[in-house]
Amino acid sequence: MNDPIDQIKKAISNYIDVDDLEWADYAQDFSLKSVKKKELILQQGRICNTVFFVRKGLLRVFFVDANGEEKTFHFSMENTFSADYESFLKKKPSNYSIQTLEDSELILMPFEMLHRGYEILKNGEKLGRLLAEEYFFLFSSKIHAIYTQSPMDRYNQLNKAYPNLLQRVPQHYIASFLNISPVHLSRLKNQSA
Amino acid sequence: MNDPIDQIKKAISNYIDVDDLEWADYAQDFSLKSVKKKELILQQGRICNTVFFVRKGLLRVFFVDANGEEKTFHFSMENTFSADYESFLKKKPSNYSIQTLEDSELILMPFEMLHRGYEILKNGEKLGRLLAEEYFFLFSSKIHAIYTQSPMDRYNQLNKAYPNLLQRVPQHYIASFLNISPVHLSRLKNQSA
Numbered sequence: 001m002n003d004p005i006d007q008i009k010k011a012i013s014n015y016i017d018v019d020d021l022e023w024a025d026y027a028q029d030f031s032l033k034s035v036k037k038k039e040l041i042l043q044q045g046r047i048c049n050t051v052f053f054v055r056k057g058l059l060r061v062f063f064v065d066a067n068g069e070e071k072t073f074h075f076s077m078e079n080t081f082s083a084d085y086e087s088f089l090k091k092k093p094s095n096y097s098i099q100t101l102e103d104s105e106l107i108l109m110p111f112e113m114l115h116r117g118y119e120i121l122k123n124g125e126k127l128g129r130l131l132a133e134e135y136f137f138l139f140s141s142k143i144h145a146i147y148t149q150s151p152m153d154r155y156n157q158l159n160k161a162y163p164n165l166l167q168r169v170p171q172h173y174i175a176s177f178l179n180i181s182p183v184h185l186s187r188l189k190n191q192s193a
Numbered sequence: 194m195n196d197p198i199d200q201i202k203k204a205i206s207n208y209i210d211v212d213d214l215e216w217a218d219y220a221q222d223f224s225l226k227s228v229k230k231k232e233l234i235l236q237q238g239r240i241c242n243t244v245f246f247v248r249k250g251l252l253r254v255f256f257v258d259a260n261g262e263e264k265t266f267h268f269s270m271e272n273t274f275s276a277d278y279e280s281f282l283k284k285k286p287s288n289y290s291i292q293t294l295e296d297s298e299l300i301l302m303p304f305e306m307l308h309r310g311y312e313i314l315k316n317g318e319k320l321g322r323l324l325a326e327e328y329f330f331l332f333s334s335k336i337h338a339i340y341t342q343s344p345m346d347r348y349n350q351l352n353k354a355y356p357n358l359l360q361r362v363p364q365h366y367i368a369s370f371l372n373i374s375p376v377h378l379s380r381l382k383n384q385s386a
Binding site for chain 1: 256264282283288311318319335337339340341343
């Protein structure tokens, strides 16, 4: 496997230009963590003090709704960031839990790195802008899906956004992500096959 | 009334420090528009090429859902910005319409000012970050409300976030914002009175 710090640098380079000198200074505060599958790495109601970068593995972001039902909100794949980013930015209790669905290798970015990033990295504010915009787009697409998309639309969009996810994730999580029953999900899979 | 360009500068100064020299350069591309009430200033499906700053008046952001029903998503009050910000950033068809609910004085910020802002204003990227974070928080609170709040919770939150709005807006828009029927809304008002 690549050097972990190179791997996250590569991911960040998709957003901004980073030069080696500022990176050497900035990157020293990352830490690594191996987590077995099915472990909770953020608990709803606690403050999210860390952004997780998924080096390897797969995370599930979920919450418990007003009826006590667990809803899957998002899957975080390799080479993406995961957090309750609002809780992280505002230091307020998180609305979401995050768990590993597979044995995972994570890079941890503690809260202190956020403001240090704005100061140290010459494009740090731009990085913050692009990450916030990405979260905004994600939440916007969720709302759009709730109000205007059929279960089949959502299923097709999931397949497009996350190829192979259906093979990696227990089907009841996929169903809860799509806001349908597992039986409804099997029907959609048969229809689209 | 204040000078319009001073008014928007004051609003922007809530996000970032702006010095007079860069402001003089930047501000020349704003334009002013008076719009009578009940006019459409953005139509769902069109690209949102302008951010509107509400100098005076009141805007309603809404969309038509999968059942052809109109849903009120947001109200934009004086001294706030309004747009389909995702459509604006991505230049893709908007998911929302915007209309004036009162005779309004608007300051228009065309798309070109976005990237010029990142370049000209020394804190331009920070402004972009904070605006994107604000949109992200707004959409996040919407999702949270959909899944976990009762109509009464949403009603109380609306009153808190927008004092006096109930007196300024036709009640069926308030009901559609809260995702309840007008009859349900009158009941809530009586209960909370």
